[in-house]
Amino acid sequence: MKPSRLNQHNFFFLLREASASAAPRRRLPPLHSLLVKLGLQPYARVHNALIQAYAAAAPGLLADARKVFDGMSSRDTVSYNSMIHAYATSGDVTSARHIFDRAPERTPVTWTSMIAGLCRTGDVAAARRLFEEMPARDLVSWNAMMSGLVGNGRHAEALHLFRRMMAEEDGGLVPNRGTVLSALAACAGAGALETGKWVHAFVERKRLFRWWDEFLGTALLDMYAKCGAVELALDVFNRLRRRNTCTWNAMINGLAMNGYSAKALDMFHRMEIDGTVVPDEVTFVGVLLACSHGGFVEVGREHFYMIEKKYGVGLILEHYACMVDLLARSGHPQEAHRIIAGMPMKPDAVIWRALLGGCRLHKDVKMAETAISEMEATCSGDHVLLSNLYAAVGRCNGVEDVRSMMRNKGIEKVPGCSSIEINGSIHEFISGDKSHPSYNEIRGKLAEIGSRMQLHGYVTETAEVFYDVEEEEKEEALCHHSEKLAIAFGLIESPPNVAIRIVKNLRFCADCHKFANCSKEDNTNITVVPATRKMALVTLPDTQNENRVRIPLRCII
Incomplete structure (x- = not known):
């Protein structure tokens, strides 16, 4: 194309192509020079497009974007938003905040870019303060804040925000797919099954979900699996008309982490027979996890050594x-x-x-x-x-x-923390903490359960507790473990025939595991628990020192 025939629209197209190319550092500067030669500098729209192009090729060209921004004779809201977004996505929230504070007019996009950047760097508290200061919030703002909370492991807080947003639905906010995906991820992280069921019913009522939507369907079955509701996860899986690799992976991993090792391996064989998708790295994480949880040593060896040879998937x-x-x-x-x-x-x-x-x-x-x-x-x-x-x-x-x-x-x-969902609310218990409003009742219920279990042969596992204290003190210390407090609270507050689901941040100790199994597997030993009650224990991996998602290694003995 001849330079004389270039105009703003042509230039925008060339900028997009250059920034998306394999060599933006080589292609963008000549276009910038051409802009100067053609005299397109006075147009703010052209400069904004140039900032966005440089930013898209960041971090290497972020300094060039800033030079364009500083050299503009007249900046509009898009100019500020583009620069804030560029800094925020690159992780330089200090520079983003400097531009944010200088912005003469802040739109919801301005605020949201800053909030997303802060969440990306882990400063959720600062992001939340900005969110609360916003004069007007749109759906994108709510979604960004919820997604940021979920991404930083603050699932209960994300659910609280979701409920706030739903309360403001009459003001014109209607949740979209992004909202629902964040809410389902928060339910999965918090073990909030009842809230997850409500979200499922909501999206079907609002017709946000169709059974051929494999992406939302995958999020649903993943939520159910991580909340321990394997049958509901399988129901969603079986009703989906289309399944991608992520769908199969979510189901295989969900079965594996809930102890259904044989079913997880059968699901993998179904995936192979189906033939519409190809196994990837995550698929074999689920397969090997199933072997680990099931103790299938030979099957595990066979799959481990065949991953590269048979399937061409790198270890x-x-x-x-x-x-x-x-x-x-x-x-x-x-x-x-x-x-x-x-x-x-x-x-x-x-x-x-x-x-x-x-x-x-x-x-x-x-x-x-x-x-x-x-x-x-x-x-x-x-x-x-x-x-x-x-x-x-x-x-x-x-x-x-x-x-x-x-x-x-x-x-x-790190203190143990266990949470339980009761009537849509998340209750958290810290080991040794006595601040819960129902602590006296919880303490009484634990004493009652313990005495009844001891009558039937239950012996406290004190071998791993402080070696230099008396046996009675060891038992007292074990009684304050967070999972026991959560179980007792669940027995007090939840009606009969309702599963009790506990989410814990750390590994169960031997005594708490034995205590829970006695409650779960032999209800006749605890007469306060009706014989028809089920107890499901859902454990999460300890990711306190890991920023990336890791495999859910077994948290129970």
């Missing part, structure tokens, strides 16, 4: 972590260690933590010490695992050594 850290977890928990720690030694990439903390969990289960102190030394652990949970192992085998000196090491490194034990 990733999560595959190694699942295999190490399977072998270590099945009594093969040496083989697990050999796999770690042969990894083509550096093993991370999750790999060593998988080995450490198996060592704890089989009381392999030597291998546990190797795992701790190799992983250079800074997470309190890793040290606590080793300390508990020392306590279980009677090595009191080892317990004290671990405690001293934690004190010297300034590592504090």
Whole structure:
């Protein structure tokens, strides 16, 4: 095209093509020079398009975008919004805030760009303050704040915001697919099954969902699976008319993490027979997770060594972590260690933590010490695992050594936190915390359950608790664990025939696991629990020190 025939519209098209190309650094500057030659500089729209093009090629060309912005003789709202968005998406929230404060007029887009940027860098508190300061919020603003909360693991807060938004629906706000996806992700993270069911009913009532919509259907079945409602997840899966790879992966992983190992492997075989989608890395995370939870050592070995050969899928850290977890928990720690030694990439903390969990289960102190030394652990949970192992085998000196090491490194034990949904509200319990309004009733219910269970042979598992206190004090300490507080509250507040679902941030201790299993598997031992009541325990991975999503390694013994 001849330069004389270029106009604004042609220039916008060329900018979009250049910024989306494989070499924007080489193509954008000549276009910028051409803009000057053609005398298109006075037009704010052209400069805004240039800022957006440079920003889309960021971070390398972000400084060029700022030069264009600073050189503009006249800036409009789009100019400020484009620059704020450019800085925010690149993670430079300080520069974004500087432009934000200078903006003569702030539209909802201006505020939302700043909120999204703050959430992206993890400063959710600052994002929430801005959100509350907004003079007027649109649907995009609500969605950005909810998505930011979910992305930073603040699921209960995201649900509270969703309820606020729904209360303002009469003001013209109608949730869209983005709203629903964030709400379902929050329900999955918080274990809020009843709220998730309400969201499902809402989207069907508003006709936001059709059974051929595999994307929303995947989010629904993923929510149900993560809340422990496997039958509801399967119902959604079976009713979907179209399924993509993510749909199959969500169902395979959902079955695996809920302990339905054989069904998860059957689902994988169904996926192969179906033939419409191809397994990927996430598929085999679910397959190996199913083998780990089911203790299928030979099946796990077969799949692990065939992932690359048969399916052409490269092995990733999560595959190694699942295999190490399977072998270590099945009594093969040496083989697990050999796999770690042969990894083509550096093993991370999750790999060593998988080995450490198996060592704890089989009381392999030597291998546990190797795992701790190799992983250079800074997470309190890793040290606590080793300390508990020392306590279980009677090595009191080892317990004290671990405690001293934690004190010297300034590592504090992360308190256990369990949550339960009652009548649409999320109640959180911290281990040792007595601040809940119903604490006295909870305490009474625990005493009642404990005495009845002891009559039927229940013995408190105190082996891993403080070695230097009396047995009675150990039992008292275990009684304040967050999952027991949540279970007792659920028994008090929920009606009969309703499942109790507990979400916990850390691993269950041996006693709490035994306590819950007694309640779940032998209801005749607890007469206060009707024989028809079911109890489902939903556990989440400990991601306190991980910014990326990791595999849900087994949290229960």
